[in-house]
Amino acid sequence: DGGITQSPKYLFRKEGQNVTLSCEQNLNHDAMYWYRQDPGQGLRLIYYSQIVNDFQKGDIAEGYSVSREKKESFPLTVTSAQKNPTAFYLCASSRGGSYNEQFFGPGTRLTVL
Amino acid sequence: KNEVEQSPQNLTAQEGEFITINCSYSVGISALHWLQQHPGGGIVSLFMLSSGKKKHGRLIATINIQEKHSSLHITASHPRDSAVYICAVKSSGDKLTFGTGTRLAVRP
Numbered sequence: 001d002g003g004i005t006q007s008p009k010y011l012f013r014k015e016g017q018n019v020t021l022s023c024e025q026n027l028n029h030d031a032m033y034w035y036r037q038d039p040g041q042g043l044r045l046i047y048y049s050q051i052v053n054d055f056q057k058g059d060i061a062e063g064y065s066v067s068r069e070k071k072e073s074f075p076l077t078v079t080s081a082q083k084n085p086t087a088f089y090l091c092a093s094s095r096g097g098s099y100n101e102q103f104f105g106p107g108t109r110l111t112v113l
Numbered sequence: 114k115n116e117v118e119q120s121p122q123n124l125t126a127q128e129g130e131f132i133t134i135n136c137s138y139s140v141g142i143s144a145l146h147w148l149q150q151h152p153g154g155g156i157v158s159l160f161m162l163s164s165g166k167k168k169h170g171r172l173i174a175t176i177n178i179q180e181k182h183s184s185l186h187i188t189a190s191h192p193r194d195s196a197v198y199i200c201a202v203k204s205s206g207d208k209l210t211f212g213t214g215t216r217l218a219v220r221p
Binding site: 031040041042043044045048050058088090092094096097101102103104105106107109 | 117144146148153154155156157158161199201207208209210211212213214
């Protein structure tokens with residue numbers, strides 16, 4: 001089946017620890033995105049990558065880091081510098097370009113204790 | 114003021130009712146998306162449109178570029194339509210700007 005997978009679905013971490021969220025796609029999409037969703041707010045873009053080995057900061061990149069070593073994979077690391085990391089994180093991918101829709105993964109709910 | 118505004122924020126309907134969710138935006142766009150988010154959190158893309166109207170099953174999406182407004186209609190609503198419906202616009206490059214969503218509950 002073609003699609004986007006994120007793991008794990010639920011993640012708990014202690015304050016001060018870095019944590020890496022996985023995102024994999026087998027849609028052969030060039031572009032990948034990470035969003036954060038908080039209650040009462042629209043999704044906000046953290047980082048995006050339009051091609052392998054290249055990525056750009058989104059609107060709320062502080063305290064996060066990414067890599068794009070393979071076309072299929074776009075992991076997100078939530079570092080201890082992120083002041084309020086508890087949130088729902090969504091990964092998406094698209095063929096890229098203005099007229100291509102984005103497909104979303106199932107999300108990872110991160111809770112920092 | 115948010116670039117993308119949705120109304121209503123919450124909507125409760127009886128099964129079978131016709132439902133309309135509205136989205137207004139303040140910037141020039143290349144495309145508008147309607148997305149559906151179920152309680153589990155996953156998001157499904159319903160429509161992407163840049164003009165006119167699209168229909169898929171009981172769902173209809175329209176957009177008026179001049180008025181910067183889009184509507185999502187659900188005909189013969191069903192409890193399984195209960196979800197959060199999100200409008201998102203693509204205004205520059207490949208990035209989306211999202212509305213805060215409309216939470217729909219359809220009662221049997």
